[in-house]
Amino acid sequence: MKSYLLDSLENLFQHLAVSHKMFEPQSIPGSEDLHWLPSPKGPTSRYGTSKQVLPLAPAKGFLFPERELLFRFDGQTFIETLPEVAPQVLFGLQSCDLCAIAYQDQFFRQDSYYLARRKATILVGFDCLTPCDGGFCSTVDAGPFVRDGSADLILHPKGNEWLLIPASEQGLNAIQTLNLPPAPAEWRAEREQQQAEVAKMFPTDSHIRTGIERINQATISAEQWQRLGLQCLTCSGCTSLCPTCSCFTTFDTKTEGESNTFVRERCWDSCLYEAFQRETSGHNPSKEAGERLQRYWFHKFSDHYVDEFGRYGCIGCGRCEETCPGGIGVHSIMRRLEKES
Amino acid sequence: MSNPSKKVINTICPYCGVGCGIGLQVSDGTVTGVEPLPQHPVSQGMLCVKGWSSAFALDPYDRIKTPLIKENGHFRPASWSEAYQLIVDSFQAIKQEHGPNALGLIACARATNEDCYAAQKFARTVLGTHNIDHCARICHSPSVAGLRQTLGSGAMTNSIDDIEKADLLVIFGCDPTENHSVLGGRMIQAQQAGTKLLVVDPRKTRLAKLADLHLQLNLGTNIALINGLINIIFSNGWEDKTFIEERCENIDALRKKVAGYPPKRVAEITGVPVDQLHAAAKMYSQSERTFLAYGMGITQYTSGTNNVIAISNLTLVTGQIGREGTGINPLRGQNNVQGACDMGALPNVFPGYQEALDATSQEKFGTAWKCEIPQQKGLTSLGMTSEALNGRFQGMIIMGEDPVVTDPDQNHVLRALEALDMLVVVELVMTETAKVADVILPAAAFAEKDGTFTNCERRVQRVRAAIPPPGDAKTDWQILGELAKLLGYDGMQWPNAEAVFDELAQLTPLYQGMSYDKLELDNGLQWPCNDATPDGTKLLHSGQFSRGKGRLIPVDHTDPAEMPDSDYPLYLTTTRLHYHYGCGSMTRKSPLLERETPSGVLFIHPDDARKLSIQAGTLLRISSRRGEVETRAVVTDDLPPGTVAMPYHFKEAPSNLLTNTAQDPVTKMPELKACAVKIEVVTEQ
Structure with missing residues (x-):
């Protein structure tokens, strides 16, 4: 696809804002932490060469909300409640999170609720020119530069200007009327070269590589998992913040004041809960915390899932490390696996 | 396109005394989820399973949305004015016939400081009684009583950050990974980084399984164990002689007392082998900095206050207090139980632990509140229920607590509440206690109001309204202010939560230097915060104890009131x-x-x-x-x-x-x- 020279992010942002609701990571009063929020005023100044910071909560909820109404039952019939989503733009996604959305696209490919939200959404990704704290996207093929096919529009900083790559039909349509000039021919090649340089800036990932190897070769004993499992406080933070985690459960709520009418909702579930796999009989194939931990990391790093999804379930964002109270997020656990092998 | 209604409100988790920062995601007026806050000093991007689930607690489906009046055993919706009138008539009649001490109020450790301040002010001014209490009675009242005697202040002596500064963590009678998970998690992480961990608990808790040493003592043998440890410490000369000399009093009496607890006898009482006692005494006394945390396994005994005193003795003789990374840290159970105590929602103290029956305090609060301060001693929560059964207590307001489920001997509590002429329950949902009420008033939940919570490290933090309360629900301080006016008292007409805070800060020396503006900066302030310490206080008792010298008080082991026997084995x-x-x-x-x-x-x-x-x-x-x-x-x-x-x-x-x-x-x-x-x-x- 052709690529363009963009001299002002502001122009692109305002152009998209004409027909889309705009969202981007922003801080809120009383804190510098970033959250995905509506952005009526236009792009923040954090893009380009400044140090990358990931919002701790990924954009997952825009497409797969923490809670979602599935249908109503009025006593007689079931009434489907597909979401009506106005066109929206997620502006400022990093490559890791875009890889996660591409992963979710596969998992939810037949889920009409997810698809209704996904079809209304344009993804605008930015190449990261520096590693973020705790990130290891380059180890798991999820960054630091945006992968083809994972975004609708890709932005790559070039001094005060931008290389704009429309990476999908939807992306191309969205910028058509901007009449942008083509980018200098050599910019694409320079981008490739720069990605290799940025990848070298990441700290050592030997523990991640060793851990992945041990998980795939199944050289971790049940006792070792059990010891690590003692540190799992079942908070569900890792699964809530993991941008590729997609497990949900459903529950019914009786409508207030009416007899025999219910709504069914789904909400994020966590495979670390003891009851996640418990069967009605009481039998539980993963009763011990160690077994649940083993399964979680297997889902993130097993080669089995590469066949199904084309990549690992981990996109190297490091959010689990940041949120895990028990000290068994990805870096901690991989270091233990490296040390205790 | 128009600006979608989606925001994140920075507030404090409603569960437990750790006080984690939590971002409430709000979409179209509903809290749809939560986000952890990486820069919050306590939680640092972490939450526990309850925190992660807190949006469900706000679901409107079973919320009480209007006042409810019980008629012929069933509740019917009513207007505020009708419900208020019923309460006013009943309370006035009770007061006339039986006097003010036939009335009382249970405040709530889940409510804000503003709510708790309003509750105790309502009891002391409008009802005219010190009959005000809350659930600290059944969690940390012995900490408040015990540590006030020995140190002069009944709160965590250190900050949560001190967990990472300690060489040894001692966890006594609690499992912070269950009840204070983020704090418990920080303990696990500290241990991973090399800190030693000693757990004293009859149960094999998660931390006990991870610990370097676990003393699995018999139920109810804390004092014997601690006296035994002090005995071993003295026998080996492991005490901190300089610290005892300079900062403690009454050492001889303690020496004499613990001489009666030789290791062999202690092993028999506690079931802990002598070599483990020896190892624990050495670890505790010889560590550079020992962060001791304790919970309900210390306080919820007939020997609760003495258990706390025993812990205090141990820390004092080893000098493990008054420095960063070492001290006594009672882990407060509820999000604002520290604040509810600070606010004087207790029968014996005004806000800031100023004695309720002390003449100077009485004059101070009588002048500030423009009222006569009651002279008679107030009743505790169990005192109120007992008096109700004796026919001497007729009217009660319970703010958001559920004593029918949480207090001991449910049959006793139910009989007492049913014996009342007027029980008013201010609640979110139909709890077991609300079911026996005469009038229920709908309250606003944590995400529906502004205010402050005080966490276990004495950090006063802003709570912010994310959504409006459902239906007619109001905050506790609004409800009490309106009732006060109808009962003839004008001193509780605040325009907003900040006005309540400004009033309470003025009257509470520990909070005197605080305002909403100052709390906005840097995620709150730790008390005491006043002219001398405008940025708050991370560490208590560093130069000297709040009461001057640390008092060593000899205490003896006593059995629990009821021991297993042939009938109940x-x-x-x-x-x-x-x-x-x-x-x-x-x-x-x-x-x-x-x-x-x-x-x-x-x-x-x-x-x-x-x-x-x-x-x-x-x-x-x-x-x-x-x-x-x-x-x-x-x-x-x-x-x-x-x-x-x-x-x-x-x-x-x-x-x-x-x-x-x-x-x-x-x-x-x-x-x-x-x-x-x-x-x-x-x-x-």
Whole structure:
């Protein structure tokens, strides 16, 4: 696809804002932490060469909300409640999170609720020119530069200007009327070269590589998992913040004041809960915390899932490390696996 | 396109005293989820399972949305004015006939400081009584009483950050990974980084399993154990002689007392082998910095206050206090139980622990509040229920607590509440206590109001409204202000939460230097915060103790009031589960938390289970001298043989039908941690 020279992010942002609701990571009063929020005023100044910071909560909820109404039952019939989503733009996604959305696209490919939200959404990704704290996207093929096919529009900083790559039909349509000039021919090649340089800036990932190897070769004993499992406080933070985690459960709520009418909702579930796999009989194939931990990391790093999804379930964002109270997020656990092998 | 209604409100988690920062995601006026806050000084991007589930607690479906009046045994919706009038008429009649001490109020450790301040002011000015209490009575009243005697202040001496500064963590009678998970998690992470961990608990808790040393003492033998440790410390010269000399008093009496606790005798009482006692005494005294944390396994005994004093003795003789990384840290249970105590929602103190019956304090508050301060001593919560049964107490307001489920001896509590002429319950949902009310008033939840919570490290933090309250619901201080006006008192007409805070800060020396503007900066301030310490205080007692010298008070081991015997051969202790909070009125609204555990369980050791032919899931009848309850068995060697345990969260299997109301003589703390029971298998059809 052709690529363009963009001299002002502001122009692109305002152009998209004409027909889309705009969202981007922003801080809120009383804190510098970033959250995905509506952005009526236009792009923040954090893009380009400044140090990358990931919002701790990924954009997952825009497409797969923490809670979602599935249908109503009025006593007689079931009434489907597909979401009506106005066109929206997620502006400022990093490559890791875009890889996660591409992963979710596969998992939810037949889920009409997810698809209704996904079809209304344009993804605008930015190449990261520096590693973020705790990130290891380059180890798991999820960054630091945006992968083809994972975004609708890709932005790559070039001094005060931008290389704009429309990476999908939807992306191309969205910028058509901007009449942008083509980018200098050599910019694409320079981008490739720069990605290799940025990848070298990441700290050592030997523990991640060793851990992945041990998980795939199944050289971790049940006792070792059990010891690590003692540190799992079942908070569900890792699964809530993991941008590729997609497990949900459903529950019914009786409508207030009416007899025999219910709504069914789904909400994020966590495979670390003891009851996640418990069967009605009481039998539980993963009763011990160690077994649940083993399964979680297997889902993130097993080669089995590469066949199904084309990549690992981990996109190297490091959010689990940041949120895990028990000290068994990805870096901690991989270091233990490296040390205790 | 138009600006979509989606925002994140920076506030404080409503569960437990750790006080984690939490971002509430709000979409179209509904809280749809939560986000952790990486820059929050306490939680640092972490939350526990309850915090992650807190959006469910706000679901409007079962919320009480209008005032409700009971007629012929059923509740009907009513207007505020009708409900208020009923209360006013009844309270005025009670006051006229029986005097102000026939009325009282239970405040709520889940409510804001502003709510708690309003509650105690309402009791003392409008009702004209010191009959004001709250659930600190059944969690940390012995900490407040014990540490005030020995140190002069009953709060955590250190900050949560000190966990990472310690060389040794001592966890006494609690499992922070269950009840204070983020703090417990920070302990695990500290241990991973090289800090030693010593756990003293009758149960094999998670931290006990991870610990470098676990002393699995018999239930109710804390004082014997601690006296034994001090005995070993003295015998080996491991005490901090300089610290004792310079900063403590009454050492000789303590030496004399602990001489009666030689290791062999202590091993017999506690069941802890002598070599483990020796190792623990050495670890504790010889570590550079020991961060000691304790919980309900210390306080919920008839010996609660003495248990706290014993802990204090241990820290004082070893000089493990008054420096960064070392001190005594009672882990407060509820999000604002520290604040509720600070606000004087207790019968014996005004805000800031100023004595209720002291003439100077009385003059100060009488002038500020423009009223006559009552002279008669106030009743505790259990005092009020007992007086109700004696016919001397007729009218009560309960703000957001559920004593029917959470207080000992449910039958006693129910009979007492039913004996009242007027019971007003201010609540979010129809709790077991609300069901016996005459009038229910709908309250605003944590995400529906502005205010402050004070966490266990004395950090006063802003709570911010994310959504409006459902229906007619109002905040506690608004409700009490309106009732006050109808009862003829004008001093509680605040325009907003900030005005309440400004008033309370002015009257509470510990909070004097605080304002909403100052709390906005840097996620709150730790008390004391005043002219001398405008940026707050991370560490208490560094130069000298609040009371001057640290007082060593000799205490003796006493058995729990009820011991196992041939009729009731097993010890029952009560516990909490990670997934639930208090009476479950908030956590049990989450389908995920509700799925995690059955509605009530009894934990029993495999040896005891075998003797009684009990398997996992067997339906059991558990009886004590006070009542009986049916629930199912979980067989686990996390408990010692001879002791069974039940969580207290479940109204379907209320452990408090069984528990004992025997009380600590100082604080009236009931002995929730130990009573005698028998167990029978129920034959199922």
